[in-house]
Amino acid sequence: MELDHLSREDDMTEVTRRGAIAAAAATTLASMGASAPAGAAAPAAGRRAPGWYRYTVGDLEVTVVTDGARSFDLTPSYVTNAPIEEVRKALAAAYMPPNRMIHHYAPIVINTGGKLVVIDTGGGPGAYKQTKGELGQFAENLVASGIDPKSIDMVVISHFHGDHVNGLLDASNKLAFPNAEVLVPEVEWKFWMDDGEMSRASAGRMADLFKNNRRIFDALGRKVTTYGWGKEIAPGVLPVATTGHSIGHTSYVVSSGNSTIYVQSDVTNNPDLFARHPDWGGAFDQDPNAAVATRRKVYDMLVAEKLLVQGFHYPFPGLARVEKAGGGYRVIPAPWHPTL
């Protein structure tokens, strides 16, 4: 019996390639309906699983809506302070292809009873187009979950990276949630909108981020509400400072009754690397040292409190608990409940 641990990755590509054919086949299958002849060669359904999952936290209802996943070649600079061989070993230990990195993305929607609150927005229509639907799925999966974007009251941004803010805009560069107030961390807002900071940004990633943030928020007429840390922004939704990954990076303690989850945002990216190896800095961390310190502090707290954590970059649906393992942490997915 042979194992090919690249197979799922390959399959993902393969399936993407044959997407158009499969979609046609699926349509045929559906239209065959009740009169489908048994024993006919079965066309591959080719349709991906729905990308949303719903659970409750006390009286709150949380809907995790995946924006998709993408893989890319691992580069020596991806982890800032570990040799690529060590990173490859960590990937192999997690049954991943040792030369490819996979990023997962999942915004959430919290129904507080009074308000529908989106936290982060995914890569938006641009990412969808660029990746042929591997990313930027948030909008369509949100609708599939039964939530109308027009019914969203509040969009909360955790930090100003493209995979969190770009989904604020629809394909016509209008607010994708037309009736929503947009809330942003005041530290992020101050930093990224400051012309002096922008002029001092190093070329490449930082300069691109400044440019992207102007693009997004200028399209919105810079109409946002800034929020600070330590004060609820909606019933049961408390923003807390988890800086490092970005200067104003924010996580959320979401609670109702005696139930609590911790919405970590990007305290780690893929946990197979950055929870198992919390001291590794990511190329995407604005201040890798601060990001590491924050990660240790948050994860030690998650372990001590046995707290449920919702991870934007965890594999869908991204609800989990954390345990100590070796010098790092192991992320244990919470079991899926088929009845809400």
Next chain:
Amino acid sequence: MELDHLSREDDMTEVTRRGAIAAAAATTLASMGASAPAGAAAPAAGRRAPGWYRYTVGDLEVTVVTDGARSFDLTPSYVTNAPIEEVRKALAAAYMPPNRMIHHYAPIVINTGGKLVVIDTGGGPGAYKQTKGELGQFAENLVASGIDPKSIDMVVISHFHGDHVNGLLDASNKLAFPNAEVLVPEVEWKFWMDDGEMSRASAGRMADLFKNNRRIFDALGRKVTTYGWGKEIAPGVLPVATTGHSIGHTSYVVSSGNSTIYVQSDVTNNPDLFARHPDWGGAFDQDPNAAVATRRKVYDMLVAEKLLVQGFHYPFPGLARVEKAGGGYRVIPAPWHPTL
């Protein structure tokens, strides 16, 4: 920050109770459509996440379709050879309520390109009614996944327990997959259909199983095809003997190209108990000693081969890898791929 590890369990009950109201609310939300006023109090969606997940194994397409999950009070006899205190400890270590046991259920459908093959069928309409929809979801989730029951060519049964065979029948006691051939392990068939064995069955669970199997297969006019171990029953689907849980209990090696998964059926029930503690016998094991020996053998193989395993009683979607951990095994869910 307080953790209430019972909360998700409680929430499940709570949500089930308010199901009818929530369904009405969801309908209202949907019909509000484009004209939904922003800032209106948001009704809870109350709709559970879709219960299917699809992946490929080489050229095969596998659709996992959950039948649901249910919880029940832990009793001293649930594990045959460990004190209930030890079992409670294991549940607490898995962040489960120490006095409640949770069982998950998930049949699969394999599209071989030529055939649509269902493996196991869930608890059927009776379970659905009895549990108010917590179990017996297979039929509706199958349709949600885009698969018409009439298009199923073959239903393969792993063993003759109610949660695997009862879904063979629809609410009118007809074959739920009207165009399918029903394949059953010949050892199971011989044992459960034998009048002598039935007359010697101990009262209670064994007698009930005999009675239930007569009910199911008599309704089908005993029209089944028996299969042996070690010979493919459909392209890429190889049944293998994993006896103990039941006298003819069967697992499947499913492979295509250089990709393979191991469909374990009930080699373990909930892995938090029976993979972490492989030497524990379950009250539902026909021969607990043989079940333990099989479990060790299969799990050692899964570890050695780093093989993907699909578990009927793993939490949905139930695709995982297995590692050694302490004296037992740890089941590591495979990451969810949002693009097929």
